[in-house]
Amino acid sequence: MRTVMGCIADDFTGATDLAGLLARSGVAVSLRIGVPSVPPSQTAAFEVIALKVRTAPVAQAVAECRAALDWLRQAGAQRFFWKYCSTFDSTPEGNIGPVAEALMKDLDTDQTIYCPAFPENGRAIFMGNLFVGRQPLAESPMKDHPLTPMRDSNLMRLLEPQVTRPVGLADRLTVAAGAPALHDALARLRAEGVAHVVVDAVADDDLAVIAEACRDMPLLTGGSALAMPLPALYRAEGLPGLDAAPVAAPDLPRAAIVLSGSCSAMTNAQVAAYRDLGVPAFRLNPLALAEGGVQPALDWLAQQDLDRAPLLYATAEPAAVREAQDRLGRDRAGQIVEQALAACAVAARDAGARRIVVAGGETSGAVTQALGVDRLDIGPEIAPGVPWTWCDSGGHRIALTLKSGNFGAPTFFSDALDRI
Ligand SMILES: Nc1ncnc2c1ncn2[C@@H]1O[C@H](COP(=O)(O)OP(=O)(O)OP(=O)(O)O)[C@@H](O)[C@H]1O
Numbered sequence: 001m002r003t004v005m006g007c008i009a010d011d012f013t014g015a016t017d018l019a020g021l022l023a024r025s026g027v028a029v030s031l032r033i034g035v036p037s038v039p040p041s042q043t044a045a046f047e048v049i050a051l052k053v054r055t056a057p058v059a060q061a062v063a064e065c066r067a068a069l070d071w072l073r074q075a076g077a078q079r080f081f082w083k084y085c086s087t088f089d090s091t092p093e094g095n096i097g098p099v100a101e102a103l104m105k106d107l108d109t110d111q112t113i114y115c116p117a118f119p120e121n122g123r124a125i126f127m128g129n130l131f132v133g134r135q136p137l138a139e140s141p142m143k144d145h146p147l148t149p150m151r152d153s154n155l156m157r158l159l160e161p162q163v164t165r166p167v168g169l170a171d172r173l174t175v176a177a178g179a180p181a182l183h184d185a186l187a188r189l190r191a192e193g194v195a196h197v198v199v200d201a202v203a204d205d206d207l208a209v210i211a212e213a214c215r216d217m218p219l220l221t222g223g224s225a226l227a228m229p230l231p232a233l234y235r236a237e238g239l240p241g242l243d244a245a246p247v248a249a250p251d252l253p254r255a256a257i258v259l260s261g262s263c264s265a266m267t268n269a270q271v272a273a274y275r276d277l278g279v280p281a282f283r284l285n286p287l288a289l290a291e292g293g294v295q296p297a298l299d300w301l302a303q304q305d306l307d308r309a310p311l312l313y314a315t316a317e318p319a320a321v322r323e324a325q326d327r328l329g330r331d332r333a334g335q336i337v338e339q340a341l342a343a344c345a346v347a348a349r350d351a352g353a354r355r356i357v358v359a360g361g362e363t364s365g366a367v368t369q370a371l372g373v374d375r376l377d378i379g380p381e382i383a384p385g386v387p388w389t390w391c392d393s394g395g396h397r398i399a400l401t402l403k404s405g406n407f408g409a410p411t412f413f414s415d416a417l418d419r420i
């Protein structure tokens with residue numbers, strides 16, 4: 001079927017978040033890991049391509065996203081969505097702005113919007129400032145993120161150094177005036193040469209207004225929640241073939257593994273809560289990994305009863321993360337941990353684990369790539385923005401859930417395992 005919307009996500013948890021929220025409306029969603037190496041044949045109404053480019057060098061991120069755009073255009077898509085984190089995770093150079101600008105150029109469009117709001121998960125934008133719960137972004141735990149510490153809450157100020165063309169704001173008062181008013185405001189900004197418009201949203205109703213006003217823009221950018229109203233709008237337009245055939249849940253053995261490489265405040269709470277249940281747990285320390293490699297963790301794993309869903313985690317508080325980064329360098333510390341958790345995922349699968357829980361976007365990218373997964377079917381939602389997915393890995397059908405660092409309740413790991 002012809003693809004209605006092509007979506008590009010800058011990390012893997014973000015991709016499952018987006019696909020899960022789209023799937024809530026019963027629309028056909030296909031989630032691919034990386035740009036497929038073959039031209040599109042059987043495609044869904046909504047195609048999501050998961051990339052691992054959030055912290056990649058700008059030129060690499062732009063090249064991968066343009067290749068994804070090209071594939072999605074071949075699939076027939078004429079509208080596109082650039083999905084990044086609801087906490088606007090980026091480095092001073094990018095990659096949110098440079099990718100958006102490159103996609104705009106390829107699509108020959110002179111304006112797009114930026115709306116990472118995700119009210120269900122406490123992300124709201126007011127007067128261009130992003131809030132996480134009741135805290136401004138830069139005062140939230142995101143200020144200590146291991147790879148993308150967010151030290152400013154103002155989205156215009158964050159975006160300006162990342163792009164070459166003017167940045168503007170459509171504020172909450174405009175959004176509250178409704179879709180036609182927002183549409184007119186965007187047209188006025190376009191006439192003034194404003195290419196990049198941050199749009200305020202504090203509640204799902206605001207996102208519905210924004211989606212309605214902007215649904216025909218060739219490129220939308222934002223968090224997953226902005227995409228949620230789109231399937232209903234496109235259905236109302238009478239676009240055919242939007243509905244999904246139900247995906248059968250596989251009957252999987254109990255054996256499971258939980259792998260956590262996120263150091264967010266919420267993941268720290270989730271690791272603590274899961275450990276409190278008395279499950280077997282092994283802490284991966286980047287300094288020990290740098291010296292002794294991953295073998296001790298693999299040896300430990302080989303001794304475990306996978307029916308008890310053991311936990312391997314590098315999750316640590318900001319002071320411990322800083323210490324590892326000071327000694328190893330930020331990127332090396334991250335990569336050592338990601339590679340170790342990826343090796344543990346493969347070992348666990350080979351030992352029979354068929355339900356795999358992963359916490360952290362970069363971590364999920366490394367694990368999913370190591371498992372050789374190229375496509376995910378969306379299953380039931382565990383928490384807002386975190387679905388179970390089914391996929392093929394190493395000749396087996398497995399269940400995989402990729403949890404964004406900040407998402408889920410403190411009981412997320414046991415919630416996930418109870419859900420299927
Ligand atoms: N103890 C540690 N010391 C240093 N770096 C660590 C440690 N534990 C994990 N890391 C690294 O921190 C990074 C965490 O990023 P990741 O994207 O996996 O989680 P997250 O940002 O919380 O999740 P999301 O992107 O979904 O919000 C990874 O690169 C991981 O390898």
Ligand SMILES: O=C(O)[C@@H](O)C(=O)CO
Binds near residue numbers: 014223405
């Ligand atoms: O938008 C979010 O917060 C998540 O989907 C994400 O991108 C985490 O990496």
